[in-house]
Each structure stands twice: as structure tokens, then as C-alpha cells.
Amino acid sequence: MPGWLGFYAHEEDTYLLRQRLDEDPEIAFILQNGPGRWRAVENIDELQGKTVLWHVPGGPLPLLGRGAGEPDTLIENPFAGWQERREGLDYSVPYFGPSWPSALLLELYTPGWRGLETDRMPLSGLSYFGDQSGRTTHPTTRRWWRRMRDWMRRHAVRITRSGPLEGRHADVWAMPAALHAIQAGLERDDHPLTLFPRPRPGR
Template sequence: MAWLPMYLVEEDLKSLSDFLCSEEQISLVKSVGQGRWQAFSDFEISESGRYCLFHSESGPLPLLAKNQSDPDGKISNPFEGWQEKRSGANPTQPYFGAGHPAIFWLNARLKVEGKVGMSSFEWIGNHYARTGSPAPEVAKKWWGRLGRWVRKQSFKVPRSGALDGSGKEIWAFSSAMLEFESGVDRASNP
């Protein structure tokens, strides 16, 4: 699974949300009732949470059958909404099976016990390529575009120790960096 770790605070999340909302092929999938979901192209992400992002150019989303032995369907128009027939282990998140290449997850963790939390993007990517289900090229390109945008907005820092120390692996956005420089610590794990 592809993973893009970041340190964000409220101002950084606003910038990230604006970028995601400006991307024509990205929409936010939100709950509109128990087991009901809908994609929205106009959205705002402003607080900690796990967010489901749909990349519309990567193909249709599956509508999983109630019974695993039955054939799955397709969600005809995610922007009109749908009722899940089978939910996953976490009913507060839409479920498309073990992983779908049109879905990107944003885990926003702004503050954790007084520290700047470690946020991240997750994407199943080419995990199922060996089974004949590779990620669409448009999804790979968007993942690359997202990574380039994040890198332009941030500085790479280590999980702990000096900000300019070795082992740099997490992308810290500018407002998060200001907090670090003022003495606020950072979470070393999500």
C-alpha cells in the first residue's frame, strides 16, 4: 500500500482541503444516513478524521452484494448516493472491499496529546496487480501529482530529534514547522 506521511495543523489542513477540492477528479465520500453514502465535489475538510476520497477517472465503484457468494454490482452515480448492501468492519466508513484503486484515504490527525499528530494519505495502488487488477494509469498519475504538491508545500523531517537531523521521512507543512520551531513536539507514529 502506498503511504504519504505528513505533519499538519489546522492552517495546513485548510490548504490541503482547498487543493483537494480544486482537483476536478477528486470528490469526498460522506455519510448521508445509516449505510448511505454520497460523493461531493464541493467539500471542506477542517478537522481530524479519516476521509474517503474518490478519484472519478479511475473507474466505477463497486456495490458489494449482501452475500459474498452473490455477484457485486456497480454504483451508477456516486454523486446521487447509494445504500450499502454490505458494510465493512467500521460502519462509519464506506466499504468497497479490501481495497479499490479509485479510493484514496486521508487520515488527518492534527493534535494528539499536545503534539502535532502524524497525518497521512493511503492508497492501495498496485497491490492487486498480480491478481489481474492493476491500478489505472490515471490513478497512478494523480498519486504522483498529489505527492509533488505535498513536497512543494512542506519540508522533510525525522519523526523525532532535531528537525534537521538524520532519518527524514515525514513531510511537515509550513504551519506545523512553525509549531515545531516554537517548541511543540511531534508524534512519532500515526
């Protein structure tokens, strides 16, 4: 079953979330290592923007073929890096097809980040793809997702996306610094951002 964990985060909250993921032995971060090149790392210095998380016990990552006639394979060692053979529309993150059970997408934005409005709280989120397209999620990944949701419950407050903060429509989380800013009057976005980088020359 796919899932989405929506939340608001301010600058200070990003350190709390990064520490949680950095200290998790089951999670690796996929970072760009040149045009179309990627590698998995265990720790990360800056977490804002889009980041693919690899749940390592959940299974290997795919290396997609360029098209008909070139089969998909598995990446032998993501920590050693790989060259992508097929890119998605958003080349700021690696492309594993429409979904992949052991990959999660973190979209983390704070007010003012890289030109975003400073007087609005953007909506961040963590996407879990679950069982899709005939692929079954490993039980360890399901358990990890449940632990992550529990962690958010312990460190954040569930609020609404607009209007009064409390109510039956509360469906996203506000981390501590974000909650303080929202309570002080900072406007909040009610939909996730849709950010794509500009196409590379020659595409």
C-alpha cells in the same frame, strides 16, 4: 505499487490541503448520508478525520454484496448516493474491500481535534492502494498520486518523526503551520493514529 504520504498538519494547514483537493476536478469526497449511506461530492466544508477520496477518472466504485450468493456490482452514480450492503469494521468510511484502485484514504488530524491532545502533533497520512488483489490501477490515478506527492514537496518540508528534525531518517512531511509549531517545541507523534468509532447499537 501502494503508497503512503505521511505528514503533520496544524489547523491552518487543513485549509491549504482542502483548497488543493477542492480545486482538483479529478477528486470527489465520499461523505456519509445516513447510516450505511454514502454519496460523492465535489466540494467539502470540513476535512479533518477520515475521508475517502475517489479519483473519478480512475474508474467506478464497487458495491459489495452481503456475502456468498450476492455478487458484487458497481455503484451506478456515486454522486446520487448509495446504500452499503456490506460494512467494514470502521463504519465512519465506506467499505470497498481491502483495497480499491480508484479510492484513497485521507486521515487528517490536528492537535486538539475532537479530544486529541493539544500539546502533541498527530501524524496524518494519505494512503494509495495501487495494484493489489489482481486489480490494476488506472494510469491516470498513478499520475495523480505523483502530482500529489510533488504538491506536498512544494508546500511542506521533509522531517523526521522524532529527535532532530533533519537527518537520514526524515520520511514524513511538515506543512507550514505544523512545522512552525514543531520548531517551537510541540511534541510530534511518530506513528499514525488508529481511531475507530464506537460500534452502532445492535451491531
